[in-house]
Amino acid sequence: xxxxxxxxxxxxxxxxxxxxxxxxxxxxxxxxxxxxxxxxxxxxxxxxxxxxxxxxxxxxxxxxxxxxxxxxxxxxxxxxxxxxxxxxxxxxxxxxxxxxxxxxxxxxxxxxxxxxxxxxxxxxxxxxxxxxxxxxxxxxxxxxxxxxxxxx
Amino acid sequence: xxxxxxxxxxxxxxxxxxxxxxxxxxxxxxxxxxxxxxxxxxxxxxxxxxxxxxxxxxxxxxxxxxxxxxxxxxxxxxxxxxxxxxxxxxxxxxxxxxxxxxxxxxxxxxxxxxxxxxxxxxxxxxxxxxxxxxxxxxxxxxxxxxxxxxxx
Amino acid sequence: xxxxxxxxxxxxxxxxxxxxxxxxxxxxxxxxxxxxxxxxxxxxxxxxxxxxxxxxxxxxxxxxxxxxxxxxxxxxxxxxxxxxxxxxxxxxxxxxxxxxxxxxxxxxxxxxxxxxxxxxxxxxxxxxxxxxxxxxxxxxxxxxxxxxxxxx
Amino acid sequence: xxxxxxxxxxxxxxxxxxxxxxxxxxxxxxxxxxxxxxxxxxxxxxxxxxxxxxxxxxxxxxxxxxxxxxxxxxxxxxxxxxxxxxxxxxxxxxxxxxxxxxxxxxxxxxxxxxxxxxxxxxxxxxxxxxxxxxxxxxxxxxxxxxxxxxxx
Numbered sequence: 001x002x003x004x005x006x007x008x009x010x011x012x013x014x015x016x017x018x019x020x021x022x023x024x025x026x027x028x029x030x031x032x033x034x035x036x037x038x039x040x041x042x043x044x045x046x047x048x049x050x051x052x053x054x055x056x057x058x059x060x061x062x063x064x065x066x067x068x069x070x071x072x073x074x075x076x077x078x079x080x081x082x083x084x085x086x087x088x089x090x091x092x093x094x095x096x097x098x099x100x101x102x103x104x105x106x107x108x109x110x111x112x113x114x115x116x117x118x119x120x121x122x123x124x125x126x127x128x129x130x131x132x133x134x135x136x137x138x139x140x141x142x143x144x145x146x147x148x149x150x151x152x
Numbered sequence: 153x154x155x156x157x158x159x160x161x162x163x164x165x166x167x168x169x170x171x172x173x174x175x176x177x178x179x180x181x182x183x184x185x186x187x188x189x190x191x192x193x194x195x196x197x198x199x200x201x202x203x204x205x206x207x208x209x210x211x212x213x214x215x216x217x218x219x220x221x222x223x224x225x226x227x228x229x230x231x232x233x234x235x236x237x238x239x240x241x242x243x244x245x246x247x248x249x250x251x252x253x254x255x256x257x258x259x260x261x262x263x264x265x266x267x268x269x270x271x272x273x274x275x276x277x278x279x280x281x282x283x284x285x286x287x288x289x290x291x292x293x294x295x296x297x298x299x300x301x302x303x304x
Numbered sequence: 305x306x307x308x309x310x311x312x313x314x315x316x317x318x319x320x321x322x323x324x325x326x327x328x329x330x331x332x333x334x335x336x337x338x339x340x341x342x343x344x345x346x347x348x349x350x351x352x353x354x355x356x357x358x359x360x361x362x363x364x365x366x367x368x369x370x371x372x373x374x375x376x377x378x379x380x381x382x383x384x385x386x387x388x389x390x391x392x393x394x395x396x397x398x399x400x401x402x403x404x405x406x407x408x409x410x411x412x413x414x415x416x417x418x419x420x421x422x423x424x425x426x427x428x429x430x431x432x433x434x435x436x437x438x439x440x441x442x443x444x445x446x447x448x449x450x451x452x453x454x455x456x
Numbered sequence: 457x458x459x460x461x462x463x464x465x466x467x468x469x470x471x472x473x474x475x476x477x478x479x480x481x482x483x484x485x486x487x488x489x490x491x492x493x494x495x496x497x498x499x500x501x502x503x504x505x506x507x508x509x510x511x512x513x514x515x516x517x518x519x520x521x522x523x524x525x526x527x528x529x530x531x532x533x534x535x536x537x538x539x540x541x542x543x544x545x546x547x548x549x550x551x552x553x554x555x556x557x558x559x560x561x562x563x564x565x566x567x568x569x570x571x572x573x574x575x576x577x578x579x580x581x582x583x584x585x586x587x588x589x590x591x592x593x594x595x596x597x598x599x600x601x602x603x604x605x606x607x608x
Binding site for chain 3: 473518
């Protein structure tokens with residue numbers, strides 16, 4: 001099976017099968033071995049500060065962790081020689097987990113839509129390090145993140 | 153007004169008025185100037201990994217940020233000389249914000265109930281540093297966190 | 305006085321007047337309001353692992369903190385309206401300090417020369433966030449860092 | 457060979473055989489599987505800010521990384537069944553490395569002597585997470601740190 005198809009399937013799974021993603025309205029809108037893009041729209045239920053209509057920091061950190069995690073998954077898939085054995089693939093992906101996450105909140109989370117992108121900085125045998133960014137629809141840089149994921 | 157009453161009011165506000173807290177079921181169960189305790193119960197809608205019934209990492213980071221933020225708020229209140237001027241209090245609290253957050257995921261988020269505690273490590277003129285921990289009902293240590301908050 | 309001259313002076317000060325920089329052999333080789341570049345050569349006295357001839361992690365974190373700190377200084381200078389009052393400039397710069405630093409060690413610190421670059425991700429009224437990278441002379445990416453600095 | 461003797465040997469190695477530790481004057485003064493203590497004295501050559509006689513942040517981060525790394529080593533040793541095969545021990549320890557380090561600078565590094573302590577928060581199969589603190593001789597809390605180490 002082609003890498004592209006597997007990543008597409010994982011993106012769909014993240015969109016449709018994880019309740020928290022559906023609550024936030026997270027959608028994986030672009031996903032290949034180079035980068036991932038996740039989008040979600042502003043909604044009252046995501047607000048941390050009602051008066052100022054600012055996104056809850058937990059929504060930001062959730063989106064950051066999801067984006068970094070997807071790139072960690074992509075880096076595992078990219079390294080596998082045989083993608084046809086789905087049992088092995090599933091076993092490898094079940095081991096992927098966040099070791100730690102740092103989120104830098106740069107500006108208040110204001111906007112109509114939020115776009116989170118992630119890329120892999122380094123993927124070794126055991127851990128992957130990813131870098132994440134969140135912007136709004138006006139390209140205002142709202143948050144920056146670094147994640148470490150166990151991948152093997 | 154006494155510090156105790158103000159903290160109680162803020163705890164109630166966090167429990168009842170912030171939609172994301174209600175979705176997760178976050179409840180501030182203990183809050184003074186020394187420490188805060190937040191609890192929430194396991195629920196299918198909080199799961200990140202359906203097969204393994206493990207908490208979504210974003211729920212963990214959200215609870216950590218909330219607990220750290222409450223301690224940052226407590227440290228602002230503790231330093232104020234006059235707590236009767238609610239307008240000034242509100243103005244000061246509106247400036248509190250997360251600068252950055254690090255979450256270390258120590259073990260899979262399994263359990264019936266999760267307890268997040270936070271304390272202030274250092275509260276200066278401009279920033280406060282807090283330390284957070286998440287355990288489950290069996291006292292298994294699930295996550296550890298460090299937060300930096302703007303307080304003045 | 306022009307920004308350029310002030311930054312040049314600060315670079316010289318960092319090169320010549322700080323004992324630890326001289327011990328490591330840190331040299332600020334490029335410094336403007338957009339980015340800073342710092343270089344140092346491999347030396348036995350900087351080794352953490354003698355058998356493998358790998359740089360001590362503390363040398364890496366030191367160079368990262370210095371590079372991030374210089375960009376925090378640059379962002380303070382860039383915002384000042386009057387650069388001719390050296391007393392005010394000095395007072396402002398004395399307040400710049402590292403709030404926290406995260407270093408991600410991506411690969412073993414092997415090489416003949418190490419190049420650390422930093423840029424500002426966000427500079428607000430009170431804190432600046434910087435991003436740092438360390439490569440060796442063969443452009444191998446050795447470390448990545450994020451720093452938060454108090455600037456006002 | 458007893459764990460205690462091995463840790464003593466590693467402590468001596470860190471004190472005597474690593475040039476950067478000797479430059480700083482780092483001494484491992486207490487080291488068992490529960491905690492490590494490292495001490496060093498104030499010295500002009502360790503200063504980052506000459507006017508204010510404050511420790512260079514890089515010295516702090518170096519000491520933090522060393523203390524966390526020693527606890528990661530201790531957790532590897534604690535898990536080994538046979539400590540008599542020095543070749544295997546050496547091979548295992550050669551794999552220990554810092555994945556990432558966060559240092560929170562709480563107060564200016566003033567003092568006559570600095571004491572860094574570390575403990576393991578979590579030691580899994582592949583990574584260990586450690587928590588570090590630096591105080592001066594008057595028990596002023598100067599810095600706090602979190603480290604992630606590859607251990608297997």
